[in-house]
Amino acid sequence: MPSNIIGVHSVTIIGSQAVLMARVDADFGLGTCRVRPYVIDLDTLSASFGSGYRDSPFDSCVGDGYATAYDGAVPLFFFAPGVVTVESNSSTYQRRIYLYDPETDTWYFGDIENASGNRLFVDQTCSLAQDGSSLLFTAFNQINQTFGFSRSRWILRLDLETLTFDTVYAEDGGDFGCGSQMLVEGDAAYFLPNSESIADPSPPLEIDLVALRASAPGAVGSVTSEMDAPIFPRQFFGADIVGQSIFVVGGSDGDFVPTDIVEERHLQ
Amino acid sequence: MELLETSLTPPAGVDFDTGWSFAPRLPDALYNVQAALPVAEYDGELWVFGGADEDFTSATTSAERYERDVYVFNPSTES
Numbered sequence: 001m002p003s004n005i006i007g008v009h010s011v012t013i014i015g016s017q018a019v020l021m022a023r024v025d026a027d028f029g030l031g032t033c034r035v036r037p038y039v040i041d042l043d044t045l046s047a048s049f050g051s052g053y054r055d056s057p058f059d060s061c062v063g064d065g066y067a068t069a070y071d072g073a074v075p076l077f078f079f080a081p082g083v084v085t086v087e088s089n090s091s092t093y094q095r096r097i098y099l100y101d102p103e104t105d106t107w108y109f110g111d112i113e114n115a116s117g118n119r120l121f122v123d124q125t126c127s128l129a130q131d132g133s134s135l136l137f138t139a140f141n142q143i144n145q146t147f148g149f150s151r152s153r154w155i156l157r158l159d160l161e162t163l164t165f166d167t168v169y170a171e172d173g174g175d176f177g178c179g180s181q182m183l184v185e186g187d188a189a190y191f192l193p194n195s196e197s198i199a200d201p202s203p204p205l206e207i208d209l210v211a212l213r214a215s216a217p218g219a220v221g222s223v224t225s226e227m228d229a230p231i232f233p234r235q236f237f238g239a240d241i242v243g244q245s246i247f248v249v250g251g252s253d254g255d256f257v258p259t260d261i262v263e264e265r266h267l268q
Numbered sequence: 269m270e271l272l273e274t275s276l277t278p279p280a281g282v283d284f285d286t287g288w289s290f291a292p293r294l295p296d297a298l299y300n301v302q303a304a305l306p307v308a309e310y311d312g313e314l315w316v317f318g319g320a321d322e323d324f325t326s327a328t329t330s331a332e333r334y335e336r337d338v339y340v341f342n343p344s345t346e347s
Contacts, residue, residue: 001318001338008317012308020306022319038340041316042310096293217341222322230287240314242343249294249341250305261291262316 001047005038016042019102024049039102050105095120095139095162112163115218119158120165127182129189131209132150133160136168136182136189155182155191155224159217166217168207169224181239183246184209190246192232192239204229232262294339314341 001008001022007020022038037050099108113119122139129136140153155169181192187209193202198250211223229246237250248262294316306317316339 005318008306011308011315011317013308013310013315016310018308018315018317020320042315045338171314228331232288237318238305240309242280242309242312245343247307247309247341248288249307249314249316260293263289263291263343 001038008038013042014102017102018042019050019100021100021131022049037100037102037105050100050102051107095122095125097158110163112158112165112219114165119234122154127180127191129182129184130183131189132213134213135160136184136207138180138182138191138193153202155205157212157220166220168212168220169205171202181237181248183239183241185241190227190241192229192246192248194232194237203227203231242267275278291341291343312344314343315339316341 001020002098004011004024005022009023012019012023018040020040021040022036024036038047039050040047063112096109096111099110100106101108111119120139125137125139127138135158137158138153138155153171154167156165157168180194183190183192189207189209189212191205191207193204204223206227208225212220215221215223232248236250239246239248241247245263250260308315308317318337
């Protein structure tokens with residue numbers, strides 16, 4: 001990959017292509033950076049940049065909360081900061097869904113809201129996975145911890161047909177941390193928070209997708225339970241499922257030393 | 269990305285490595301990874317797509333930046 005890619009926020013495999021949302025350094029001048037799609041053919045390793053989204057918040061380096069998933073109709077889902085608000089010394093961002101079609105190099109976006117018509121304002125959205133026409137994603141408000149405020153973390157469900165969201169899981173305190181991973185396999189979703197907040201680490205969570213799919217919007221019952229797996233001992237990792245195992249890759253530990261590839265336990 | 273203040277000292281009696289099996293380390297080129305490592309399964313292999321450089325804002329030449337290589341890990345042939 002080119003050295004002006006200074007970070008890769010997410011990757012989605014579409015056929016034999018990997019579509020990366022890459023943070024690109026300041027070949028655009030003024031020390032700013034942008035997020036642009038970078039498409040790699042996995043068979044030939046040939047690659048090219050797609051277009052950046054014009055007039056978007058991606059023109060800044062407010063670079064968290066990007067995640068992607070794949071859907072046959074609309075290839076990529078891409079959360080990003082929208083309108084920025086500042087409240088009590090902490091910044092929260094209105095979340096939109098951004099869609100990128102690598103076939104046509106075209107961007108779309110839409111606003112999302114809950115059943116009450118409230119837009120989603122959170123500090124970070126750091127992991128996302130698709131289950132049919134729903135997206136499961138995590139959100140948390142982290143900046144408050146800097147100022148001693150209480151923190152909250154959520155798992156949310158977004159209906160892609162209506163662009164409405166509801167809450168699947170909510171917990172006061174702590175955060176999930178960027179680098180957390182949401183994985184969907186069959187009738188279960190596995191969420192691996194990173195260990196960013198060691199003093200209040202989150203255990204891996206499992207979501208019963210059968211129960212969740214049967215839940216009406218806004219009426220989600222208890223579908224989340226703790227996984228029988230240890231807290232992952234690193235920060236900023238990636239993960240995916242190969243066969244019956246979850247493989248966790250990365251990330252930095254306390255000294256930001258070289259990373260490990262770690263194999264997790266078998267799925268049930 | 270704004271980083272959080274963290275304490276990486278586990279609580280007494282807690283070993284975060286317990287319960288995990290570890291495979292070979294990634295190459296040193298991924299040193300200083302400070303963002304999520306994008307990982308995706310493709311054809312039974314794990315593909316790892318580079319990382320992020322924590323010091324990119326102070327880098328003035330391309331030589332100071334890190335390469336963003338693509339790594340492939342095959343769990344069926346490597347241990």
